[in-house]
Amino acid sequence: MQIIDTALEAVKILDPTIFGDDRGFFMESWNREAFEKSGLPGQFVQDNHSRSSQGVLRGLHYQIRKPQGKLVRVTRGEVFDVAVDMRQSSPQFGQWVGVMLSETNKRQLWVPEGFAHGFYVVSESADFQYKCTEYYAPEFERSLLWNDPAVGIEWPIIEGQEPLLAAKDANALPLAQCDTFDDYPKRLAA
Numbered sequence: 001m002q003i004i005d006t007a008l009e010a011v012k013i014l015d016p017t018i019f020g021d022d023r024g025f026f027m028e029s030w031n032r033e034a035f036e037k038s039g040l041p042g043q044f045v046q047d048n049h050s051r052s053s054q055g056v057l058r059g060l061h062y063q064i065r066k067p068q069g070k071l072v073r074v075t076r077g078e079v080f081d082v083a084v085d086m087r088q089s090s091p092q093f094g095q096w097v098g099v100m101l102s103e104t105n106k107r108q109l110w111v112p113e114g115f116a117h118g119f120y121v122v123s124e125s126a127d128f129q130y131k132c133t134e135y136y137a138p139e140f141e142r143s144l145l146w147n148d149p150a151v152g153i154e155w156p157i158i159e160g161q162e163p164l165l166a167a168k169d170a171n172a173l174p175l176a177q178c179d180t181f182d183d184y185p186k187r188l189a190a
């Protein structure tokens with residue numbers, strides 16, 4: 001496995017070693033020792049799997065309390081996967097990174113706690129699988145608006161096709177109105 005840096009310091013691409021032979025292929029999709037040696041977490045508590053059709057855009061989600069680190073990959077199809085730094089005290093606050101993840105490149109993206117995450121399906125459909133370091137906590141979930149010009153994510157939207165969004169994502173807040181990891185405790189106290 002090779003770990004590749006991205007434009008966001010804490011977000012990493014994991015490029016697995018693929019062993020191909022007459023039968024097909026083999027890869028380690030997660031190895032606790034290898035991950036910990038690379039400074040990635042060894043503790044995950046929940047695995048998720050979603051299927052989406054072409055043009056679906058999920059996100060950008062984050063949990064303001066009980067934040068989740070996510071190790072994400074695509075086992076069928078191809079998506080454009082995005083992470084946004086939601087830590088106001090970070091020098092990279094509001095910056096984003098986007099990576100193509102597919103069943104062919106078998107890449108994984110490590111999205112740490114404190115980052116919003118989302119993806120857009122470019123293939124006919126896509127199976128998306130991920131491990132989380134914390135449990136789903138809907139009461140703490142927030143959605144950052146996918147097309148907030150202040151963030152400026154360059155989604156590879158298929159021409160003439162509006163992305164398909166859940167209502168909560170279509171009505172998500174722009175960055176300037178979002179809870180961040182620094183100001184949320186202050187807002188609670190106010």
Ligand SMILES: Cc1cn([C@H]2C[C@H](O)[C@@H](COP(=O)(O)OP(=O)(O)O[C@H]3O[C@@H](C)C(=O)[C@@H](O)[C@H]3O)O2)c(=O)[nH]c1=O
Nearest residue numbers: 048050058059060061062068070117118119135136166
């Ligand atoms: C995320 C999640 C959802 N659900 C339920 C709630 C709801 O009824 C149904 C669909 O939930 P959502 O619409 O939130 O699913 P989805 O939009 O796929 O949410 C996911 O989006 C991507 C981008 C992420 O980063 C994930 O962490 C997660 O937030 O599944 C769970 O039971 N457990 C979970 O962990």
